[in-house]
Amino acid sequence: MASILKAQKANAAKVDAKGKGKRKADDMDVDETEVVAPRKKNKQRVLLLSSRGITHRMRHFMNDLEALLPHVKKDSKLDSKSQLHLLPELADLNNCNNTLYFEARRHEDLYLWAAKTPNGPSIKMHVQNVHTMDELKMTGNCLKGSRGLLSFDKGFDDTEWGRLTKEVFTQIFGVPSTARKAKPFIDHILTFSILDSKIWFRNFQIIEKDPLQPNGPPQTTLIEIGPRFVLTPIRIFEGAFGGATVFSNPEFISPSAVRSALRREQGGKYNQRKDAEEQGMKRKELRKRGEDELAVSKVFA
Numbered sequence: 001m002a003s004i005l006k007a008q009k010a011n012a013a014k015v016d017a018k019g020k021g022k023r024k025a026d027d028m029d030v031d032e033t034e035v036v037a038p039r040k041k042n043k044q045r046v047l048l049l050s051s052r053g054i055t056h057r058m059r060h061f062m063n064d065l066e067a068l069l070p071h072v073k074k075d076s077k078l079d080s081k082s083q084l085h086l087l088p089e090l091a092d093l094n095n096c097n098n099t100l101y102f103e104a105r106r107h108e109d110l111y112l113w114a115a116k117t118p119n120g121p122s123i124k125m126h127v128q129n130v131h132t133m134d135e136l137k138m139t140g141n142c143l144k145g146s147r148g149l150l151s152f153d154k155g156f157d158d159t160e161w162g163r164l165t166k167e168v169f170t171q172i173f174g175v176p177s178t179a180r181k182a183k184p185f186i187d188h189i190l191t192f193s194i195l196d197s198k199i200w201f202r203n204f205q206i207i208e209k210d211p212l213q214p215n216g217p218p219q220t221t222l223i224e225i226g227p228r229f230v231l232t233p234i235r236i237f238e239g240a241f242g243g244a245t246v247f248s249n250p251e252f253i254s255p256s257a258v259r260s261a262l263r264r265e266q267g268g269k270y271n272q273r274k275d276a277e278e279q280g281m282k283r284k285e286l287r288k289r290g291e292d293e294l295a296v297s298k299v300f301a
Contacts, residue, residue: 044098044171046072046099047072047087047099049075049076049087049099050078050102053104054077057132058102061227061229064132068203070181071180071181073094081103085242087113087117088241098117107255107256112124114172115241116240117240119239120237122241122243123165123235123237125231126231126232126234127229128231128232129229130229131229133226136226136227138224140188140226143183143185145181145182145183146182147177148188148189149206150170150189150192151190151191153193156192161246165233165236187205187206188205188206190202190203201231233247233252
């Protein structure tokens with residue numbers, strides 16, 4: 001027992017001897033001005049939902065966007081199309097600061113709302129030429145949940161509405177590195193191009209080597225994956241899903257106006273045909289000769 005006590009005292013003396021030259025952390029002078037601020041994290045989250053009445057192709061298209069953007073949170077359909085003021089509240093409940101809302105209309109017309117919630121701005125666009133991944137059957141492929149690069153046409157910087165749209169799309173389609181479902185890989189690129197006042201979307205896979213020559217020199221190529229679609233900007237609002245109009249596209253013609261013009265044109269053709277028939281009947285009446293004195297109806301009357 002005595003030997004054990006002697007050993008413990010000796011070890012304690014060694015520890016005290018080693019710690020004499022060290023200063024305690026409490027006695028050290030800490031400069032509070034040199035405190036490093038925490039790094040700001042990108043916490044962009046997108047709420048994806050639609051209205052009732054969308055077709056099966058539009059549902060497949062939304063599933064493709066959900067697979068393409070790992071920071072998207074999908075919600076159930078919105079019952080009423082006139083209650084868009086509820087969307088900022090839904091985004092707040094789902095802890096999302098961006099919203100993609102697909103609004104279905106008659107005759108399979110589809111509109112897309114891209115908004116920053118809850119304060120805006122918001123962009124209303126008409127969706128055309130939608131092709132899903134299953135329809136395209138492209139040879140390209142990418143890892144599900146991987147982050148993608150964003151490529152914008154230089155035409156976005158020429159106009160004010162283009163710069164605003166570029167900023168909104170950057171925050172919506174740019175996948176943050178801190179997303180829960182995001183993978184630490186970048187293997188595809190999302191391109192946005194402006195042509196004929198329309199925004200064309202394409203998705204390409206990045207290939208650094210030729211698959212036919214795996215041992216050859218590195219050669220970066222792009223292969224389209226899908227989906228693809230075209231967006232026509234209609235209006236840009238100051239707030240989320242409403243407010244003052246910041247931009248209005250004067251070149252946009254609604255699909256209903258196009259259909260009504262076609263109906264009027266078809267109706268005009270019908271009226272012209274009926275008018276021609278009436279004129280023909282009148283000409284026949286004018287060319288018709290009167291009854292002669294030796295007509296059958298007069299001789300055998």
